[in-house]
Amino acid sequence: xxxxxxxxxxxxxxxxxxxxxxxxxxxxxxxxxxxxxxxxxxxxxxxxxxxxxxxxxxxxxxxxx
Amino acid sequence: xxxxxxxxxxxxxxxxxxxxxxxxxxxxxxxxxxxxxxxxxxxxxxxxxxxxxxxxxxxxxxxxxxxxxxxxxxxxxxxxxxxxxxxxxxxxxxxxxxxxxxxxxxxxxxxxxxxxxxxxxxxxxxxxxxxxxxxxxxxxxxxxxxxxxxxxxxxxxxxxxxxxxxxxxxxxxxxxxxxxxxxxxxxxxxxxxxxxx
Numbered sequence: 541x542x543x544x545x546x547x548x549x550x551x552x553x554x555x556x557x558x559x560x561x562x563x564x565x566x567x568x569x570x571x572x573x574x575x576x577x578x579x580x581x582x583x584x585x586x587x588x589x590x591x592x593x594x595x596x597x598x599x600x601x602x603x604x605x
Numbered sequence: 606x607x608x609x610x611x612x613x614x615x616x617x618x619x620x621x622x623x624x625x626x627x628x629x630x631x632x633x634x635x636x637x638x639x640x641x642x643x644x645x646x647x648x649x650x651x652x653x654x655x656x657x658x659x660x661x662x663x664x665x666x667x668x669x670x671x672x673x674x675x676x677x678x679x680x681x682x683x684x685x686x687x688x689x690x691x692x693x694x695x696x697x698x699x700x701x702x703x704x705x706x707x708x709x710x711x712x713x714x715x716x717x718x719x720x721x722x723x724x725x726x727x728x729x730x731x732x733x734x735x736x737x738x739x740x741x742x743x744x745x746x747x748x749x750x751x752x753x754x755x756x757x758x759x760x761x762x763x764x765x766x767x768x769x770x771x772x773x774x775x776x777x778x779x780x781x782x783x784x785x786x787x788x789x790x791x792x793x794x795x796x797x798x799x800x801x802x
Contacts, residue, residue: 557671565737567671572799578739 542601546574548592563587614672620681621665628658646696653692676735683728691721722781739799747792754791755783 549559556574560567563584572578573588580588589596632654639647673681695718705711733744759780765771773779 566674566740568796568799569737569739572739577799578742581738584738 541579542576543573544599544601545570545588548599549574562591615678616670616672617668617677618665618670620673621661621668624685625658625661625665628654628661630658632656632658644700646700650692650696676732679735680728680732683731684725687721687724687728691718691725694718694721743792743795743799746795747788750791750795751784751788754787755780758783 549556554562556570557567560570563570565584569578569580573580585596585600589599592599632651635647635651635654639651698714698717701714702711705714733741736744759776762771762773762776766776
């Protein structure tokens with residue numbers, strides 16, 4: 541699944557480590573989501589969407605559609 | 606917002622460097638004590654501490670320099686004293702066994718080192734339950750690989766033992782270290798799978 545996480549994080553000048561701390565996850569988890577190696581669970585996806593103040597579907601894009 | 610809060614925390618690398626130096630220093634001190642008392646258990650304890658310390662120092666450059674998360678620091682606070690207690694109890698109990706003949710007391714003494722290992726497992730379980738969702742997924746994969754591999758090897762060893770072809774005196778003793786070892790190796794392999802560019 542594609543996502544805009546890296547782009548949105550860069551806009552805010554946040555490091556992966558800082559975003560990880562905000563989400564209470566490891567930096568590797570943020571990295572794996574950004575690079576598409578791991579798709580987050582719904583609760584984590586909602587936390588991300590709330591943090592960036594947008595809807596989940598604006599943050600994540602199901603490439604199969 | 607900034608990352609300054611992250612910089613004051615300990616990283617795995619820093620922990621291994623400090624703990625490695627401490628283990629070598631204490632190990633050398635224990636070996637110095639051995640020169641005075643000539644007890645085999647003191648010698649083993651000193652050598653184990655020096656070897657563990659050197660291994661940590663060698664491994665430290667290859668570990669993460671990122672700050673450890675709260676649950677990782679809590680794990681170390683629970684894991685380290687339990688492992689230290691294990692070695693102290695093990696090396697205190699072994700020399701006593703020769704002098705104890707009553708079966709119940711012997712059983713009690715020989716089972717004492719299992720208690721701190723129980724605390725080690727409790728620390729590992731608590732870390733697993735406090736980990737985030739990707740870490741839990743990676744740990745589940747690593748534990749599955751380790752369990753299957755060790756079970757398969759135990760099964761093969763049991764067959765060899767039935768025909769007296771297993772050159773190991775007490776193969777059950779190897780199950781726990783084999784589980785920990787293969788789990789660690791499998792976790793390192795699984796982590797690579799989720800590592801981005």
